[in-house]
Amino acid sequence: MSHKGFAFIDVISPCVTFNNNEESLQSYTYVKDNDVELHAYDYIPHRLPIEEVDIPEGQFNDITLFDGSVLRLETLGSDHDPNDAMAALTALHTAEVENKHVTGLLYFDPTQATAVEEQNLVQTPLSEVDDEVMRPSAASLETLNARFRGKA
Numbered sequence: 001m002s003h004k005g006f007a008f009i010d011v012i013s014p015c016v017t018f019n020n021n022e023e024s025l026q027s028y029t030y031v032k033d034n035d036v037e038l039h040a041y042d043y044i045p046h047r048l049p050i051e052e053v054d055i056p057e058g059q060f061n062d063i064t065l066f067d068g069s070v071l072r073l074e075t076l077g078s079d080h081d082p083n084d085a086m087a088a089l090t091a092l093h094t095a096e097v098e099n100k101h102v103t104g105l106l107y108f109d110p111t112q113a114t115a116v117e118e119q120n121l122v123q124t125p126l127s128e129v130d131d132e133v134m135r136p137s138a139a140s141l142e143t144l145n146a147r148f149r150g151k152a
Contacts, residue, residue, distance in 0.1 A: 060100055076104030
């Protein structure tokens with residue numbers, strides 16, 4: 001699937017600069033003391049691939065994994081409106097309650113600008129942009145700093 005859009009991935013990582021005190025649930029000490037290994041990635045045993053599964057719209061299928069656990073996959077039905085944010089949240093909540101993993105296009109807002117559009121970024125990789133473009137002039141840097149100091 002290809003789309004013009006943005007993805008957000010939340011990664012829990014200890015911060016050694018902010019909130020690094022004994023009371024914080026985001027401190028380096030707390031995170032390290034409560035670290036849980038989700039995946040052992042140092043060794044991947046050889047297994048045959050799980051068969052490709054075709055699940056009709058609005059239905060689900062139980063897939064048995066290598067360790068015997070079962071993953072219940074459900075595809076969204078044609079009655080799901082991907083332009084409705086509440087419908088997307090409802091689909092996720094219902095899937096969680098019913099112990100399913102829902103697949104399909106949950107939410108899409110075609111009016112939302114991409115990060116490139118919103119921030120007016122260049123198409124050229126930053127490593128290839130000339131220094132004259134990357135470095136602000138002394139005047140523009142001073143204007144920017146004055147705004148941060150509350151003087152503009």
